[in-house]
Amino acid sequence: MKCETAVLMLCLTVIAIPWVRSISEGPKQVEEWFRNFSLKKQKVTKLHFYFHDTTTGPSQTAFQIAESNVSSTTITQFGRTFMFDNPLTVGPDARSTRIGKGQGFFGAASFEEPRFLMNLNFVFTQGRYNGSTLQFLGTNPILHRVREMSIVGGTGVFRLASGVATAQTYFLNATSSIIEYNIVVVHY
Numbered sequence: 692m693k694c695e696t697a698v699l700m701l702c703l704t705v706i707a708i709p710w711v712r713s714i715s716e717g718p719k720q721v722e723e724w725f726r727n728f729s730l731k732k733q734k735v736t737k738l739h740f741y742f743h744d745t746t747t748g749p750s751q752t753a754f755q756i757a758e759s760n761v762s763s764t765t766i767t768q769f770g771r772t773f774m775f776d777n778p779l780t781v782g783p784d785a786r787s788t789r790i791g792k793g794q795g796f797f798g799a800a801s802f803e804e805p806r807f808l809m810n811l812n813f814v815f816t817q818g819r820y821n822g823s824t825l826q827f828l829g830t831n832p833i834l835h836r837v838r839e840m841s842i843v844g845g846t847g848v849f850r851l852a853s854g855v856a857t858a859q860t861y862f863l864n865a866t867s868s869i870i871e872y873n874i875v876v877v878h879y
Contacts, residue, residue, distance in 0.1 A: 724850070731879040736849075738874040742793045742858075743778045743785050745867040752777045756796070767805050772798035779813060783861050783869050791815040800830065807831040809840065815847075823847030825876060827856060836860075842876055852878040 716724070745752045752775055759770025777793040778785065792814045800808035811827040826844040838858045845852030854876035862869040 728879070734878055736874075736876050736878065738872070738876065740790055740872055741780050741783045741787075741861060742870040742872055743780065743867070744775060744793075744870065745777075746773070747866045757798070762799070765799075765802060767801055767803070768799045769802055770799060772796060779815075783871070785869075788817070790817045790820075795827075797831065805833050807833060811840075820848050823849050825849050825852055825856075825874070831858065833860075842874065845876070845878060849876060849878045852876050 743752070746754075753773045754775075755771060756774045757770070757772040758768075762768050762771045774796045775794065778789050779791040779793055780787040780789050782788075793811060794814055795809065795811040797807040797809045797811075800806055807830070809827060809829060809831045813825045813827075815821055815823050824846045825842055827840050828843050829840045831838050831840060836859065840856045840858065842852055842854040842856060854874060856872055856874045859871045859873075860868060861871045
């Protein structure tokens with residue numbers, strides 16, 4: 692089963708590579724960018740959008756991929772892990788303009804309170820940030836009214852990004868959630 696899963700993931704990755712939208716440059720262009728790095732000015736960009744997560748039903752965007760042998764016996768479902776590919780929109784309505792995807796995984800990482808470990812990539816597909824990404828890695832205490840998470844990198848327009856994202860639950864029910872993100876990112 693593990694071997695079949697690994698082969699499937701490799702095949703999906705190879706198939707998906709031509710479809711990935713990116714503004715990545717070749718090694719010579721990236722080297723040139725770094726050669727001129729001392730001339731670049733630091734920029735601060737503020738972003739605001741909504742992340743739509745659906746864990747069941749016909750429009751499901753997040754799927755459970757793993758759990759620990761204690762997940763079903765703990766109040767926080769410790770170890771239960773999901774992979775997601777969620778729409779990012781300019782407004783809270785799922786039909787509002789899509790600006791990208793939130794892709795990654797989250798897993799229940801605390802025995803004491805509902806707290807996710809998140810690896811989250813915002814992949815922008817529209818507008819001036821089209822082809823750029825922002826990467827997050829950190830903890831998300833999901834019951835807190837406002838959560839703060841670290842931006843640890845980026846690509847394209849957001850190359851060498853760092854910053855802070857605040858997340859606030861806009862809507863939540865048994866099958867889906869809408870999370871409002873406000874981001875302040877420093878990049879070059």
